[in-house]
Amino acid sequence: MYFIYFISYLFLSLFLKYFFVYGEGNDKRLTGHHETASINDFTWGYADRGESVRVGHETKNSGGGYMEDRRPASSCDMYDVSGIIVETTCL
Numbered sequence: 001m002y003f004i005y006f007i008s009y010l011f012l013s014l015f016l017k018y019f020f021v022y023g024e025g026n027d028k029r030l031t032g033h034h035e036t037a038s039i040n041d042f043t044w045g046y047a048d049r050g051e052s053v054r055v056g057h058e059t060k061n062s063g064g065g066y067m068e069d070r071r072p073a074s075s076c077d078m079y080d081v082s083g084i085i086v087e088t089t090c091l
Contacts, residue, residue, distance in 0.1 A: 014088060026073050
């Protein structure tokens with residue numbers, strides 16, 4: 001679970017770098033309402049769709065698994081988003 005905390009900290013510290021590859025219209029979509037986190041805040045939590053990054057129950061219970069970054073818009077370039085997440089978490 002320490003890895004999850006560490007990655008969440010990295011996501012928070014690199015927010016502006018991520019913001020520019022997450023697609024257009026996020027300022028209108030990420031309002032903090034309707035199961036979205038506010039664009040002005042970085043949050044993460046377990047099985048909560050209202051967070052910026054969601055960690056599943058299985059991940060919490062087993063100590064390993066996946067995280068879901070809920071901020072990219074449908075208009076994003078998935079290769080740019082995947083690349084920046086891999087760069088943050090693996091390199």
